[in-house]
Amino acid sequence: MAEFMQFSISRLKGLLCGLGVVCCWTMAIPASLAAEKITIQLGPFQQTVEISDLEDFARSGKLPQDLQVFSSFLTPQVRGLLNQKFQVNPDGGDKFIDELAKTPQGKQLISSLGGIIPGSTSQSLKDTLSLTLRRVNGLSVLGFLRSYPGENITVDATKAVSFSLDFNPANLQSQAFGALLERELIAKSDVVLPKNINPAFAGNQAVQFVSLTLRDSRRNRTIPVDIYAGSAPTQKQTQQQIKQPLVVISHGFGANRQFLRYLALHLASHGITVAAIEHPGSNAIAVNHAANNSDLAKLLPANEFIDRPQDVSFLLDELTKLNSQPGQLQGKLNSENVTIIGHSLGGYTALALVGGKLDLGALRKFCSNSLGIGEAPGDWLQCAATGLKDGNFDLRDKRVRSAIALNPLIGNLFGKNGLSQINTPVLMLAGTDDALTPALKHQFTPFTQLRGSNSKYLLTAIGGTHLSISDPMYQVSEVTKIAKEKRGAETKNLREMLCGLSLAFIKKQTNEAKIYQPFLSSTYAQSISTTELPLRLVSDLPSNLKKWAEYAAK
CATH class of the missing domain: 3.40.50.1820 (Alpha/Beta hydrolase fold, catalytic domain)
Known part of the structure; x- marks a missing residue:
């Protein structure tokens, strides 16, 4: 059981890491999609996306109009991630989540996910994971978001990216x-x-x-510059400074x-x-x-x-x-x-x-x-x-x-x-x-x-x-x-x-x-x-x- 849990946690890390990465690069799509909509917060930046649009992309590979702005980031790899499932017998889903939550690695995963989704609790996250496993016979990014309570789910992109970067292979x-x-x-x-x-x-x-503020009219660029210069106390140092x-x-x-x-x-x-x-x-x-x-x-x-x-x-x-x-x-x-x-x-x-x-x-x-x-x-x-x-x-x-x-x-x-x-x-x-x-x-x-x-x-x-x-x-x-x-x-x-x-x-x-x-x-x-x-x-x-x-x- 311990070896199985370790393998399962490794698979979950990959799924959640990918979930965090998606959020990072689309600035409005990854880490956690929700019931009907997902709102991504990244510092002062905030944007809301319909989950149904993401589901359409995952299913067909075609980008709905509202997702066109993210075309550079919605790669085939992202589509594969959205469709990826972590399989667990639905009859044992609750037990699996309970066992997962008792391990140090599982606690870390749930804690990280809690930071990504402001306002969530460890219990609400465990309940959502269990519900996802029962509903779709496998844990997926889209399934998790659809199972999360509420019409809109908010994601802290900074924490999502930080989590994904921790597991970056390079x-x-x-x-x-x-x-x-x-x-x-x-x-x-x-x-x-x-x-x-x-x-x-x-x-x-x-x-x-x-x-100074310099103006390069040829390239239409205004370039600010700060100059730091020493004030040589002696004539000898002044001459040395000229040669530096x-x-x-x-x-x-x-x-x-x-x-x-x-x-x-x-x-x-x-x-x-x-x-x-x-x-x-x-x-x-x-x-x-x-x-x-x-x-x-x-x-x-x-x-x-x-x-x-x-x-x-x-x-x-x-x-x-x-x-x-x-x-x-x-x-x-x-x-x-x-x-x-x-x-x-x-x-x-x-x-x-x-x-x-x-x-x-x-x-x-x-x-x-x-x-x-x-x-x-x-x-x-x-x-x-x-x-x-x-x-x-x-x-x-x-x-x-x-x-x-x-x-x-x-x-x-x-x-x-x-x-x-x-x-x-x-x-x-x-x-x-x-x-x-x-x-x-x-x-x-x-x-x-x-x-x-x-x-x-x-x-x-x-x-x-x-x-x-x-x-x-x-x-x-x-x-x-x-x-x-x-x-x-x-x-x-x-x-x-x-x-x-x-x-x-x-x-x-x-x-x-x-x-x-x-x-x-x-x-x-x-x-x-x-x-x-x-x-x-x-x-x-x-x-x-x-x-x-x-x-x-x-």
């Missing part, structure tokens, strides 16, 4: 690989860290702040230019000028607007994969002009020697600017043939780029001479070889508990494409999530708050590491390279590592781990 693989990394990548180097310098400490320069690289920070999908504010302040305090750009087509304002207006097709426009790198190139053109004009920024904007720092979709932006080549053929193949209902949000978001017209996109800007890609959204965007053409230094960050861009698919495997062991680095946060490196004061948008995150105090050491490592990485491009080289080591990473959030830094994956990553990512 996420679970990344977590397992992270545990392996923690064991295998213990530092064996004899690097001695200097005692008279700590790159994670703030510098001695006061930080000046300037906010300029840093551009590119935020992720649904975020804004304040996402990495602490990092910008840190670098500026060391005399490195930082320009934090905001991309108008994929920032928090644009994403919230698309969600509130049910405009799912415009949630991430295909051309944003081209516009984002071009935003940065346009910014550099404008800063070149500003650098020669009298004012507090004169001489501080070295736009000919740039390090780009990007998070998530900004990580893609960074890699494209240093020579990563889009591979639309590989991406379309994945999105057409391999994109399953249980895939992570990053896998779905990348598929927005399939709407681009074929072409040889050259997004590289030779002024950008190094890149820091933090939890980058990569997946299949560059295919199997698109990153191999990069010949500039790259630092990449992966979090093993990142449910939005799972590390195996989006960081570990793509990292193996990069060449030059002396110019590439992979920092892994064992247990880190997608937003672990965000500014503690940054307010996450409701639309993008869909997974469990480790932020704030519990990831303080990771932010400290990012400050120190980023500074050392940037300084490697200057005449101070020898001073900061020891901090580009596994020894430094482990000096900041904690039991709760272990950190590992490598310049290449060992061959056994590389093969493991390639196999697990298939």
Whole structure:
């Protein structure tokens, strides 16, 4: 009986996980359909759908008029999920549910389902499950919703997505690989860290702040930019500052230019000028607007994969002009020697600017043939780029001479070889508990494409999530708050590491390279590592781990 219950729970997890996934991607159809109608809530977004329309789709595969807006998400896999049944003898349905509710896994499932359906109780959920089993001789998504009491059922999409992400296969693989990394990548180097310098400490320069709004009339884009610049106290430091690289920070999908504010302040305090750009087509304002207006097709426009790198190139053109004009920024904007720092979709932006080549053929193949209902949000978001017209996109800007890609959204965007053409230094960050861009698919495997062991680095946060490196004061948008995150105090050491490592990485491009080289080591990473959030830094994956990553990512 115990083995049967364990098998049954596994099957139920798959069904309920799929139920949560459906809700997530249609924003108005998954996780829990109800008596007559289902209302999906996702932050400020809310929409109601007739269950009969979903039943028509499940039966015929044709989309009723009211579901046309969700055509991109109602795939054959979703239809199969809606028709899937978990078979149990109807005469023993009540006993099965009672036994299920006594197991730890069953309690977890019912508790998760209770969070997805506001106002429900464990008893009402068990009663609904029992009724569903008796009515349709099998538990299905549609059957459950039809059996739930009331004419309308409300679903909390955020919790539904969070539940489905917990069981995302790629996420679970990344977590397992992270545990392996923690064991295998213990530092064996004899690097001695200097005692008279700590790159994670703030510098001695006061930080000046300037906010600009730039207008690119050719592309009809208004681009806000925040400039952080150090105020050098001595003439010698002023001359050094002129020679420092300029840093551009590119935020992720649904975020804004304040996402990495602490990092910008840190670098500026060391005399490195930082320009934090905001991309108008994929920032928090644009994403919230698309969600509130049910405009799912415009949630991430295909051309944003081209516009984002071009935003940065346009910014550099404008800063070149500003650098020669009298004012507090004169001489501080070295736009000919740039390090780009990007998070998530900004990580893609960074890699494209240093020579990563889009591979639309590989991406379309994945999105057409391999994109399953249980895939992570990053896998779905990348598929927005399939709407681009074929072409040889050259997004590289030779002024950008190094890149820091933090939890980058990569997946299949560059295919199997698109990153191999990069010949500039790259630092990449992966979090093993990142449910939005799972590390195996989006960081570990793509990292193996990069060449030059002396110019590439992979920092892994064992247990880190997608937003672990965000500014503690940054307010996450409701639309993008869909997974469990480790932020704030519990990831303080990771932010400290990012400050120190980023500074050392940037300084490697200057005449101070020898001073900061020891901090580009596994020894430094482990000096900041904690039991709760272990950190590992490598310049290449060992061959056994590389093969493991390639196999697990298939």
